[in-house]
Amino acid sequence: MNPASALQTPPLPAPDATMMHRETREAIDAVAHQLARNDEAMGRLVGMLHKYPPRFVVTCARGSSDHAATFAKYVFETQLGLVTASASPSVSSIYGSRQKLDGVLYLAISQSGKSPDIVNHAKAARRAGARVVALVNVKESPLAEVAHMVIPLQAGSEQSVAATKSYLCSLSAILHLASRWKDDAALTEALAAVPEQMRAAWTLDWSPLVDGLVDTRNMFVVGRGFGLAAAQEAALKFKETCGLHAEGFSAAEVKHGPMTLVGPDFPLLFLTQQDDTLQGTLEAAAEFRARGARVWVAGADLAMPGALPACAVRHPACTPLVEMLSFYKAVNALAVRRGRNPDAPPHLNKVTSTV
Numbered sequence: 479m480n481p482a483s484a485l486q487t488p489p490l491p492a493p494d495a496t497m498m499h500r501e502t503r504e505a506i507d508a509v510a511h512q513l514a515r516n517d518e519a520m521g522r523l524v525g526m527l528h529k530y531p532p533r534f535v536v537t538c539a540r541g542s543s544d545h546a547a548t549f550a551k552y553v554f555e556t557q558l559g560l561v562t563a564s565a566s567p568s569v570s571s572i573y574g575s576r577q578k579l580d581g582v583l584y585l586a587i588s589q590s591g592k593s594p595d596i597v598n599h600a601k602a603a604r605r606a607g608a609r610v611v612a613l614v615n616v617k618e619s620p621l622a623e624v625a626h627m628v629i630p631l632q633a634g635s636e637q638s639v640a641a642t643k644s645y646l647c648s649l650s651a652i653l654h655l656a657s658r659w660k661d662d663a664a665l666t667e668a669l670a671a672v673p674e675q676m677r678a679a680w681t682l683d684w685s686p687l688v689d690g691l692v693d694t695r696n697m698f699v700v701g702r703g704f705g706l707a708a709a710q711e712a713a714l715k716f717k718e719t720c721g722l723h724a725e726g727f728s729a730a731e732v733k734h735g736p737m738t739l740v741g742p743d744f745p746l747l748f749l750t751q752q753d754d755t756l757q758g759t760l761e762a763a764a765e766f767r768a769r770g771a772r773v774w775v776a777g778a779d780l781a782m783p784g785a786l787p788a789c790a791v792r793h794p795a796c797t798p799l800v801e802m803l804s805f806y807k808a809v810n811a812l813a814v815r816r817g818r819n820p821d822a823p824p825h826l827n828k829v830t831s832t833v
Contacts, residue, residue: 612628
């Protein structure tokens with residue numbers, strides 16, 4: 479063997495031949511499967527929550543799962559009126575501080591269920607009196623063993639380092655829990671329609687975003703309310719799959735400091751949903767466009783420069799679940815256009831072991 483040939487970079491797959499592309503498409507059926515398979519388990523969990531109403535909710539997660547936890551905060555606080563806060567695993571794993579969690583719902587979210595700091599913090603939460611529920615894709619995992627109750631994500635095998643199916647299934651599980659807990663027929667019906675809306679979202683054309691970001695080095699992704707977690711998740715995916723430095727911001731926070739970086743040709747992606755956050759988010763997008771920034775805005779029925787198509791949904795909380803499917807397909811294509819394999823980002827592993 480020629481020694482030089484062993485050092486050659488493997489050829490890049492075509493955009494529609496990556497594991498990320500395949501697994502994103504599989505998320506449509508995974509969500510439908512999850513909603514059907516988990517209904518009985520959700521009923522048992524909601525029965526427990528009605529019998530022992532939590533004082534508040536604590537979430538614990540890392541990476542994409544932590545963005546799902548941010549989504550849970552907005553869902554639980556807007557739909558259930560329950561204060562929801564994110565735990566810092568290092569408080570127990572590094573500092574050894576005991577938390578006062580008696581009567582709290584502790585929601586741990588993980589694809590693998592193996593990250594040591596998440597597992598150890600969940601153990602500490604259970605010892606502190608919390609009722610621990612795990613949303614986890616691998617049912618036979620250390621995190622599942624710690625929990626009082628496990629809600630499987632039902633995403634199936636996920637091999638690409640860039641999580642897509644497990645993230646989308648985390649969002650659907652959170653909405654499923656909220657709809658059953660609140661006994662909200664409108665949200666339940668809206669969620670049931672999501673798989674078909676995701677199927678339609680898969681066909682939408684976001685190529686203007688791909689074409690516009692091929693040579694980009696820095697950008698912002700902006701959302702608000704239910705869309706904030708989507709903005710954070712999109713920024714992470716730009717970084718890990720495309721080597722593009724992106725930061726996610728709330729449309730309310732981007733004017734507090736970050737906007738000073740936005741000048742002519744600076745790229746921004748806005749993610750919107752049809753609720754009371756829409757007008758303010760569109761006004762922020764227009765302000766940046768007036769400065770000469772390159773602006774794309776994803777949303778249903780938008781007539782403006784840089785509009786990216788999105789499917790209309792029956793409840794605004796369902797928007798990120800549908801919109802992110804279109805985004806994942808686009809960012810996968812962008813990674814390949816930028817000469818990177820989205821399935822194998824440099825220096826990253828599928829399971830991150832953080833203490």
